[in-house]
Amino acid sequence: MLIALDAMGGDRAPHEAVAGAVQAARRLDCAIALVGPRPLLEAELARYEPLPSGLQIIEASQNVEMDESSARAVRKKRDASINVAMRLLKEGEVSAVVSAGNTGAVVTSALLNLGRLPGIHRPAIGALLPSSEHGALILDAGANAECKPAYLVQFAHMGSAYMRRMFGMARPRVGLLNIGEEENKGNELAREVYQKLRRTHLNFIGNVEGKDIARGAVDVVVTDGFTGNIAVKVSEASVMFVVDLIRDVLTTRLQYKLAAIALRQAFYDVRQRLDYSEYGGVPLLGVKGVVIVAHGRSDANAFKNALRSAEEAVTAGILEELAETPKK
Amino acid sequence: MLIALDAMGGDRAPHEAVAGAVQAARRLDCAIALVGPRPLLEAELARYEPLPSGLQIIEASQNVEMDESSARAVRKKRDASINVAMRLLKEGEVSAVVSAGNTGAVVTSALLNLGRLPGIHRPAIGALLPSSEHGALILDAGANAECKPAYLVQFAHMGSAYMRRMFGMARPRVGLLNIGEEENKGNELAREVYQKLRRTHLNFIGNVEGKDIARGAVDVVVTDGFTGNIAVKVSEASVMFVVDLIRDVLTTRLQYKLAAIALRQAFYDVRQRLDYSEYGGVPLLGVKGVVIVAHGRSDANAFKNALRSAEEAVTAGILEELAETPKK
Numbered sequence: 176m177l178i179a180l181d182a183m184g185g186d187r188a189p190h191e192a193v194a195g196a197v198q199a200a201r202r203l204d205c206a207i208a209l210v211g212p213r214p215l216l217e218a219e220l221a222r223y224e225p226l227p228s229g230l231q232i233i234e235a236s237q238n239v240e241m242d243e244s245s246a247r248a249v250r251k252k253r254d255a256s257i258n259v260a261m262r263l264l265k266e267g268e269v270s271a272v273v274s275a276g277n278t279g280a281v282v283t284s285a286l287l288n289l290g291r292l293p294g295i296h297r298p299a300i301g302a303l304l305p306s307s308e309h310g311a312l313i314l315d316a317g318a319n320a321e322c323k324p325a326y327l328v329q330f331a332h333m334g335s336a337y338m339r340r341m342f343g344m345a346r347p348r349v350g351l352l353n354i355g356e357e358e359n360k361g362n363e364l365a366r367e368v369y370q371k372l373r374r375t376h377l378n379f380i381g382n383v384e385g386k387d388i389a390r391g392a393v394d395v396v397v398t399d400g401f402t403g404n405i406a407v408k409v410s411e412a413s414v415m416f417v418v419d420l421i422r423d424v425l426t427t428r429l430q431y432k433l434a435a436i437a438l439r440q441a442f443y444d445v446r447q448r449l450d451y452s453e454y455g456g457v458p459l460l461g462v463k464g465v466v467i468v469a470h471g472r473s474d475a476n477a478f479k480n481a482l483r484s485a486e487e488a489v490t491a492g493i494l495e496e497l498a499e500t501p502k503k
Numbered sequence: 504m505l506i507a508l509d510a511m512g513g514d515r516a517p518h519e520a521v522a523g524a525v526q527a528a529r530r531l532d533c534a535i536a537l538v539g540p541r542p543l544l545e546a547e548l549a550r551y552e553p554l555p556s557g558l559q560i561i562e563a564s565q566n567v568e569m570d571e572s573s574a575r576a577v578r579k580k581r582d583a584s585i586n587v588a589m590r591l592l593k594e595g596e597v598s599a600v601v602s603a604g605n606t607g608a609v610v611t612s613a614l615l616n617l618g619r620l621p622g623i624h625r626p627a628i629g630a631l632l633p634s635s636e637h638g639a640l641i642l643d644a645g646a647n648a649e650c651k652p653a654y655l656v657q658f659a660h661m662g663s664a665y666m667r668r669m670f671g672m673a674r675p676r677v678g679l680l681n682i683g684e685e686e687n688k689g690n691e692l693a694r695e696v697y698q699k700l701r702r703t704h705l706n707f708i709g710n711v712e713g714k715d716i717a718r719g720a721v722d723v724v725v726t727d728g729f730t731g732n733i734a735v736k737v738s739e740a741s742v743m744f745v746v747d748l749i750r751d752v753l754t755t756r757l758q759y760k761l762a763a764i765a766l767r768q769a770f771y772d773v774r775q776r777l778d779y780s781e782y783g784g785v786p787l788l789g790v791k792g793v794v795i796v797a798h799g800r801s802d803a804n805a806f807k808n809a810l811r812s813a814e815e816a817v818t819a820g821i822l823e824e825l826a827e828t829p830k831k
Contacts, residue, residue: 354732385740404682412713413741434765
């Protein structure tokens with residue numbers, strides 16, 4: 176299996192992207208096509224000795240900056256690394272694309288180059304919120320700021336398909352992110368979607384709130400891309416706030432510092448559980464191809480895990496499962 | 504100063520409500536009117552010896568249950584404790600109302616009995632998200648699931664007024680909760696509000712995301728009541744998730760347990776910083792009276808702190824400041 180990695184996407188690309196690809200080539204059962212300017216990528220690869228087999232470079236002369244207006248940049252720069260990677264996927268040269276670039280750019284490029292799966296209104300980004308061992312998949316996490324009820328119903332189907340194939344769940348529990356349990360709660364969008372989800376064959380458990388997600392009561396959390404993006408970012412920031420707060424308090428006294436040394440491994444375990452880079456990337460669902468979006472701040476480990484997610488999604492046959500999404 | 508406490512509101516009322524009132528009467532410079540069924544409240548008060556002065560009971564024979572459809576229950580039950588408390592405020596018998604009851608019930612009762620401040624479109628609930636020492640005030644945190652742009656502009660004014668008076672800030676930094684920094688980001692509501700906020704005299708710093716709130720870059724976070732409620736609950740759940748995770752990891756090995764004993768005070772300090780009950784209640788802004796909403800799970804400490812918030816809001820002259828809110 177060959178996976179295309181947008182080697183220029185992300186705050187720490189290409190250095191960390193290439194390092195992650197080298198790790199993945201050593202440990203995973205896949206080959207990786209690094210997409211970006213050849214001289215730059217060759218210089219990065221020269222750092223590794225011996226170089227694992229299964230790495231190749233595909234030339235892409237342009238780049239979408241993290242702060243560029245993504246849609247415009249992607250349309251203008253035909254040879255941006257993200258566009259070249261998507262075209263490889265479109266042409267069947269690779270099995271999946273991984274990028275830590277600007278999310279808007281990845282979504283736009285996927286829509287331009289791959290297009291949507293038949294009958295899908297809008298693609299959605301799935302993100303994992305911390306909960307039980309695998310996390311809860313929330314979608315849309317930011318591809319569509321404005322949503323119609325029918326989009327969210329499809330998000331529920333696509334999220335269920337993803338959890339079935341990726342985690343072997345028979346009947347993933349689907350919840351609607353809302354501001355209360357009762358079915359009449361929320362804004363107009365949420366109330367309409369509630370009624371529509373009830374009439375699907377999905378394992379719809381009703382409205383869910385933050386506490387339900389954290390305690391592992393739901394597997395797929397459905398919401399619009401505005402609310403979902405804010406929920407994911409607030410959750411991430413709150414987690415880091417607590418971790419930083421604990422670190423600050425533990426450095427206030429010598430006796431704390433000594434005790435904290437004994438707890439080093441424990442804190443390491445906690446960090447592992449909370450570290451976004453351990454989750455790997457998150458899927459862009461609903462386009463004609465396996466696309467994994469990695470965190471903008473991805474380091475080598477995060478890139479390696481995103482490549483692993485891509486490999487797993489291809490192996491699991493996620494696209495075939497998504498093709499079963501009801502068209503209405 | 505006399506403050507009315509809805510002694511029947513909250514998951515742990517009236518026991519914890521009365522306990523909190525007793526603590527407040529001992530420590531704060533205010534008297535408290537406990538509103539609820541007299542026999543029940545007398546029985547609760549009989550537990551305390553000596554009983555501090557400044558406590559009185561106001562009879563209310565009905566009660567709004569936490570799971571009742573709040574709007575209907577408040578309208579139907581004229582003598583619900585929350586309605587009796589609001590009428591005392593309306594008639595000038597008390598200076599403020601504190602309730603840990605169903606938020607919808609508190610908002611409905613305030614609107615029915617007090618009404619809105621002149622020119623205010625919708626009242627908003629302010630909630631504190633963890634950040635620098637005082638937290639960032641996010642509003643609306645759940646009073647209005649559906650909002651128009653003009654509401655959010657008033658929320659910005661009301662939030663600024665609150666932070667000016669309560670925390671002595673000269674020019675609170677106002678941010679719009681959004682899914683990116685650029686002014687064209689977000690849904691239609693967010694984009695319209697952005698343009699409107701730019702034209703106010705407020706200290707508008709643009710769009711903000713989770714990370715900006717956590718690092719203390721903003722004092723007032725403006726959003727609709729659907730998104731705001733979800734953000735507050737996701738943040739709260741994420742914080743508790745981390746705290747629980749750390750506790751679980753620290754109990755896996757004896758050596759961790761021993762080290763954790765040395766850190767007991769440190770963990771206590773962290774808990775204090777994160778504990779919702781330390782913040783006291785949050786304000787309902789835009790109605791004709793000082794109303795403080797306490798957390799539904801309030802314990803005695805949380806009730807005491809909510810009463811303290813009410814006392815501070817009255818002393819700070821928050822209503823006078825809110826009356827200056829532009830009417831458009």
